[in-house]
Amino acid sequence: MSKPKTRYDYGRDFNARKYLEQYYKTDDDGKGLETNLSGFIFRKLNSLFEACPKGKGRLMDVGTGPSIAYLIPGSLKFHYIYSTDFTPGCRMELQMWCAGDSAAYDWIGYFKYAARLDQKEEEWEDYEERLRNSIIAILPCDLMCSDPLVPEKLTPVDVLTASFTFSVAADDYDDFENCLERMSEYLVVGGTLILTDWIDASYYMVDDEKFHVCKLTEEEYLKALKYAGYSEFEISKASDSNVSSNSALTDAQDVIIIKAVKKPPLPDGPEVPDSP
Numbered sequence: 001m002s003k004p005k006t007r008y009d010y011g012r013d014f015n016a017r018k019y020l021e022q023y024y025k026t027d028d029d030g031k032g033l034e035t036n037l038s039g040f041i042f043r044k045l046n047s048l049f050e051a052c053p054k055g056k057g058r059l060m061d062v063g064t065g066p067s068i069a070y071l072i073p074g075s076l077k078f079h080y081i082y083s084t085d086f087t088p089g090c091r092m093e094l095q096m097w098c099a100g101d102s103a104a105y106d107w108i109g110y111f112k113y114a115a116r117l118d119q120k121e122e123e124w125e126d127y128e129e130r131l132r133n134s135i136i137a138i139l140p141c142d143l144m145c146s147d148p149l150v151p152e153k154l155t156p157v158d159v160l161t162a163s164f165t166f167s168v169a170a171d172d173y174d175d176f177e178n179c180l181e182r183m184s185e186y187l188v189v190g191g192t193l194i195l196t197d198w199i200d201a202s203y204y205m206v207d208d209e210k211f212h213v214c215k216l217t218e219e220e221y222l223k224a225l226k227y228a229g230y231s232e233f234e235i236s237k238a239s240d241s242n243v244s245s246n247s248a249l250t251d252a253q254d255v256i257i258i259k260a261v262k263k264p265p266l267p268d269g270p271e272v273p274d275s276p
């Protein structure tokens with residue numbers, strides 16, 4: 001069997017529209033989101049963002065791909081959202097949606113669902129407009145570069161999110177640790193990271209193409225996060241809500257969502273262990 005595709009293949013082989021159809025297809029009123037994995041992630045992000053003050057902060061999503069789904073909960077709290085991705089075809093899908101292009105992917109079910117969660121279903125178009133106004137940039141990003149956003153210069157943001165990106169970009173555990181450290185430079189001290197990723201996956205499918213995923217356990221995610229200077233973990237798993245990934249699309253065992261806070265750097269000297 002051929003080797004799973006890596007980042008060198010994304011530009012040619014990652015079919016952004018197929019990805020959306022396979023992972024984000026839902027009915028027009030978003031009812032399917034009440035029971036599927038994407039809806040689980042959406043509700044979890046919604047509840048994590050509820051604790052954030054409204055309006056002031058800046059959020060950056062790492063490896064947004066072609067999907068605005070998980071930016072919707074963020075736009076309820078953040079007026080400034082930076083979307084980033086490695087693949088030009090993904091950034092183009094996002095640009096089409098932001099520009100209101102009639103050929104853009106239709107997210108109506110997600111907006112109706114978001115509005116319904118707030119008991120404001122008839123106002124769903126306001127949710128759409130709010131997200132369009134919040135996305136202030138769609139930037140190229142390569143987690144393998146020492147500065148993933150180069151040549152862009154951004155001051156650190158208040159919240160970093162990433163779904164199914166770090167495990168996809170990293171070749172192995174050490175790579176994963178490096179990617180986390182690099183992106184963490186873009187988060188303020190005291191800022192929040194919300195990492196959504198597969199547990200124990202080695203691949204995911206897009207159409208007939210198999211893409212590499214770095215196989216990571218829950219313990220390895222937490223180890224890397226601690227190493228990158230995070231604490232105050234809050235963890236949820238899809239399996240706890242009886243939700244799972246589609247086994248035709250990935251060999252993942254579970255999906256984990258970790259909220260973590262960036263600690264101030266330790267002063268020079270011997271490392272002090274976390275208090276129990």
Ligand SMILES: C[S@@+](CC[C@H](N)C(=O)[O-])C[C@H]1O[C@@H](n2cnc3c(N)ncnc32)[C@H](O)[C@@H]1O
Binds near residue numbers: 087143162164169
């Ligand atoms: C599985 S998709 C996830 C997309 C989106 N975050 C989501 O939740 O649907 C993985 C994304 O990682 C991006 N990616 C792959 N290698 C990358 C790299 N080295 N740096 C940044 N993004 C990368 C791909 O372009 C793709 O959009």
